[in-house]
Amino acid sequence: MNRLSAIAGLAFIASLAASALAGDAKVIHVASTFPLSLPLFSEATGRLSEQVDSLTGGEVQLVFHVPGNLAPASSTVSRVTTGEIAAAWSTAGQFAGHDSAFELLSSIPFGPNTIEYMAWFLEGGGLTLSRDLFAKHNVHNVPCMVLPPEGAGWFSKEIRSVDDLKGLRIRFFGLGGRVLARLGADIIEKPPGEIVDAMKRGEIDAAEYSLPSMDLTLGLQNVAKYYYFPGWHQPSTLYELYFNEATWRGLTEKQQETIETVCAAVMRDSIGRAEIMQSEALEKIKRSGIKLRRWSPDLLLTFEATWEKVAEEEMAANPRFRQIYESYVRFRNQYGFWKRFSYLH
Incomplete structure (x- = not known):
């Protein structure tokens, strides 16, 4: 066992011990698809844990686990749908083996930038379609972070x-x-x-x-x-928390609202934080x-x-892929009228 694996194992044991001591607290163990040491992911998951704990007075605690602790990276979302694990930190595209339509809910080739993607997803019908699709698989999704264009x-x-x-x-x-x-x-x-x-x-x-x-x-x-x-x-990528439906229903309305609110704040901050970090990283790479x-x-x-x-x-x-893609295309055509007249490029 290498040092990182040992540390991860000790953290897992400690989190289970904390669960036992938490009394009536609802401790939700979250399997991450991604290494939690990566920039932006470490900040986002840390803030989610701290602020949900703080704003619920310790009633709800999100405990994030590195890939392999609760589930392999490739199967985190799949195990949420079966109820094997309570929640996952991932992207919808990781669920594409169940339905290719999920890939559109993660990112779209030659598609929208961050602002346009969020406009469609949050206000143009994307979230409703997303939740309808995830509900068929016993999952409730909460948008938590969006990132700018990746390297190719x-x-x-x-x-x-x-x-x-x-x-x-x-x-x-x-x-x-x-x-x-x-x-x-x-x-x-x-x-x-x-x-x-x-x-x-x-x-x-x-x-x-x-x-x-x-x-x-x-x-x-x-x-x-x-x-x-x-x-x-x-061109932009959406990351979310995925809760098993029974886990989500087990939370009070106020607790659910708190998680949604903290995720919205993390998403807001991720937009600026991600953009400002990339020039320095590119300089180091060069x-x-x-x-x-x-x-x-x-x-x-x-x-x-x-x-x-x-x-x-x-x-x-x-047909589900068609429904979601056509929703996005309709939005983009409408949005494009505004974009062409209002943006410099």
């Missing part, structure tokens, strides 16, 4: 044309991975904590994960040569010898055209 991937060689993607073994998330697969890449799923070691062992040739600040902390700059932008596959690249216009056009084909095929195959 780390590569050992330059990608100058579609031919360079053929046969490339790449860790890639969500609908963007479907696009690259259509272009000949071999998409390999890996939880974030396993990406760097997989590249070191040669199991994968390339990988995308998240923002520069998170990628830097993971150490991706130590196993690649090129870092590509923009992150066309995830100083480490990594070559920063932007996708060529031709490749971006190819990615976008391929995404449109993927979306059309998925809408034809899955």
Whole structure:
């Protein structure tokens, strides 16, 4: 057992002991899909724990666990739906094995920036559709954080044309991975904590994960040569708390409202905090010898055209995907009228 695993194990034991001493407190153990040491995630989960505890007077306590303590990273949300665990910290895209429509509730390729995504999700019908879909799987979702565009991937060689993607073994998330697969890449799923070691062992040739600040902390700059932008596959990404329906119903209305309110505050702060951290992270990545690249216009056009084909095929195959995607497209068309007249670019 390595040092981090030992620490995580002791924390788990301590949290269970705290549960026993908490009396009437409702202690909800939350399985995280992501390493809790990563920037933004550590801040968000810490604040969620502290403020829910404080504002409920200790009546509700959220105890976050690193991947592997309560559930493997790949199955946190799935185990919430069965009731094996009470709650998870993750993204809707992690539930795509149950229904591809969930992927649209995490991020949309060539889709909205943070402001537009939040406008659709919170005011344009996205949250209602999201909760209807999760309810079918015994889950209640609470939006808690939204992040700006990701990096588009780390590569050992330059990608100058579609031919360079053929046969490339790449860790890639969500609908963007479907696009690259259509272009000949071999998409390999890996939880974030396993990406760097997989590249070191040669199991994968390339990988995308998240923002520069998170990628830097993971150490991706130590196993690649090129870092590509923009992150066309995830122009914004939504993160949520997922509660088993019975766990959520077991809370009072006031306790539920407190969790929703704290999540809204964490989301607000994450928008500014995430943006301000990335320039410094990129500077460190550049100083480490990594070559920063932007996708060529031709490749971006190819990615976008391929995404449109993927979306059309998925809408034809899955009525729930169609319902959510068409809701977003209607909103975007309406929003675009305002955007074209009001924004400088």
